[in-house]
Amino acid sequence: MTIPLSAYLIVAALLFGIGIYTVVAQRSAVMVLMGVEVLLNAIGLNLIAFWRYVHPQDYSGQIFTILIVTVGAIEMAVGLAIMMLLYRNRQTQQVDDYQELKG
Amino acid sequence: MMLGETAQWVAFILFTLLTVLGALGMSTTMSMFRSGIFLMASFIGVAGLFILLSADLLGLLQIMMYIGGMLVMILFMLLFSMDPGGAMMAGMDMSPVERLFSRGLKPQDKGEEHSGQDDMAGEEDSDGEKPHDHAAMQHSGMKIDGEHDHHAMHNSDDQEGLSEQAQPQSHGEMADMDMGDEDAAHKPHDYAAINHSGMNHGAAEQQMGENHAMTHGDAGNSPTSGEKDCEHGQMDHSSMDHGDMDMGNMDMDMSMVTPARPWAAAIGIAFSAVLVGLLLWRPTWPVTSAAFSTDSPREIGMLLMGKYMMAFEGVGLLILLGIFGAVFLQRPGSHPSDQGREAYVTADKNPVSIELEPEDES
Numbered sequence: 473m474t475i476p477l478s479a480y481l482i483v484a485a486l487l488f489g490i491g492i493y494t495v496v497a498q499r500s501a502v503m504v505l506m507g508v509e510v511l512l513n514a515i516g517l518n519l520i521a522f523w524r525y526v527h528p529q530d531y532s533g534q535i536f537t538i539l540i541v542t543v544g545a546i547e548m549a550v551g552l553a554i555m556m557l558l559y560r561n562r563q564t565q566q567v568d569d570y571q572e573l574k575g
Numbered sequence: 576m577m578l579g580e581t582a583q584w585v586a587f588i589l590f591t592l593l594t595v596l597g598a599l600g601m602s603t604t605m606s607m608f609r610s611g612i613f614l615m616a617s618f619i620g621v622a623g624l625f626i627l628l629s630a631d632l633l634g635l636l637q638i639m640m641y642i643g644g645m646l647v648m649i650l651f652m653l654l655f656s657m658d659p660g661g662a663m664m665a666g667m668d669m670s671p672v673e674r675l676f677s678r679g680l681k682p683q684d685k686g687e688e689h690s691g692q693d694d695m696a697g698e699e700d701s702d703g704e705k706p707h708d709h710a711a712m713q714h715s716g717m718k719i720d721g722e723h724d725h726h727a728m729h730n731s732d733d734q735e736g737l738s739e740q741a742q743p744q745s746h747g748e749m750a751d752m753d754m755g756d757e758d759a760a761h762k763p764h765d766y767a768a769i770n771h772s773g774m775n776h777g778a779a780e781q782q783m784g785e786n787h788a789m790t791h792g793d794a795g796n797s798p799t800s801g802e803k804d805c806e807h808g809q810m811d812h813s814s815m816d817h818g819d820m821d822m823g824n825m826d827m828d829m830s831m832v833t834p835a836r837p838w839a840a841a842i843g844i845a846f847s848a849v850l851v852g853l854l855l856w857r858p859t860w861p862v863t864s865a866a867f868s869t870d871s872p873r874e875i876g877m878l879l880m881g882k883y884m885m886a887f888e889g890v891g892l893l894i895l896l897g898i899f900g901a902v903f904l905q906r907p908g909s910h911p912s913d914q915g916r917e918a919y920v921t922a923d924k925n926p927v928s929i930e931l932e933p934e935d936e937s
Binding site for chain 1: 580583584587591594595598599601602607610611614617618621624625627628629630632633636637640641644645648649652653655835836838839840842843844845846847848850851854855860861862863871874875878879882883886890893894896897898900901902904905
């Protein structure tokens with residue numbers, strides 16, 4: 473416990489900022505998904521840090537992180553399937569070409 | 576925690592650097608394969624931080640699921656991207672961070688980029704009135720093409736559009752950049768796209784001079800030669816039809832990030848700054864140093880099977896739905912060529928009956 477809680481939270485904040493930059497700035501859909509993964513990592517790091525420092529007896533924090541990882545895996549599978557479908561229809565992966573998808 | 580204080584700090588700093596630099600490199604490098612590797616470094620760093628936080632099971636889960644599962648999927652999907660190696664974009668407008676993380680992307684990056692820029696400058700000087708400069712520039716571009724054709728990049732649109740210089744080397748990396756310039760000389764339309772989004776957002780950083788040079792040069796160019804608009808135009812109509820975001824094909828190839836990159840960087844930095852500021856503003860949570868059970872997998876298993884059983888089942892159902900959804904999306908009928916196959920099959924059935932009819936008549 474020598475490392476303060478804020479150190480982990482700052483790392484998670486930096487990760488979150490980088491993830492947001494990636495999601496907004498990248499043009500390829502795969503890179504956007506990578507940015508989402510970084511965002512999920514930041515959230516998981518926050519949860520684990522709070523679990524460890526605030527309620528180490530209650531393992532619910534780890535449960536939440538496991539659920540986040542699982543949902544991230546599902547999101548990745550479905551997202552990549554959608555991307556594959558779009559790629560087969562449009563022959564491109566750039567999200568700029570998917571603009572007609574907006575309602 | 577059996578580690579001593581200094582060991583903890585060393586491990587923390589190491590994993591933090593791995594995590595943050597990995598994520599930064601993932602976000603800023605021009606090569607998508609490289610960004611996958613950077614993402615793996617970031618995952619490993621986060622797993623190390625988990626283990627340092629004595630969440631051992633989650634660290635292992637992180638490595639197994641993220642690296643073993645998702646990253647393989649990501650790297651597989653990267654194979655379908657236009658330029659997975661980032662070879663084309665390597666010489667483009669890059670901020671210093673991007674330069675750092677995509678350093679060494681191609682061995683002769685600097686020299687060629689400079690030659691390219693010099694060509695642009697030369698074009699700017701004399702372009703409007705001397706068409707043979709184009710020829711010179713084409714030659715330089717083709718030379719550059721020939722130098723590295725090992726970075727494979729299948730850009731069929733470019734090959735079609737540029738069939739007059741049609742070459743096997745359009746696999747080359749700088750090939751497309753140089754062809755782009757030279758194309759732009761002929762096609763004001765495409766060129767505008769390049770200038771607007773491909774290059775201008777880098778102008779703020781270090782290439783102000785060159786970009787201006789290019790802008791002027793091609794502004795001078797565009798009236799003289801607009802004869803080949805059609806070639807690229809018709810290819811990109813499907814993607815250009817929506818409003819003001821019409822990017823030419825070249826532009827799409829040339830930059831991996833959207834023109835909103837400065838805004839995105841501002842948003843990201845603002846988010847980080849706000850979060851860190853909030854942390855520093857209110858740094859005290861009721862931190863307890865209570866002893867806890869080290870048998871975390873057992874505890875987690877008990878919780879998953881007891882208190883959080885519904886969430887566990889729900890996530891299991893979600894996984895099932897995700898698998899079904901992915902398979903459903905990938906079902907063969909959704910492939911465009913499959914409709915052609917069905918039509919072929921039906922057309923294959925019908926002629927049989929048609930063929931039978933004459934036999935009946937005869």
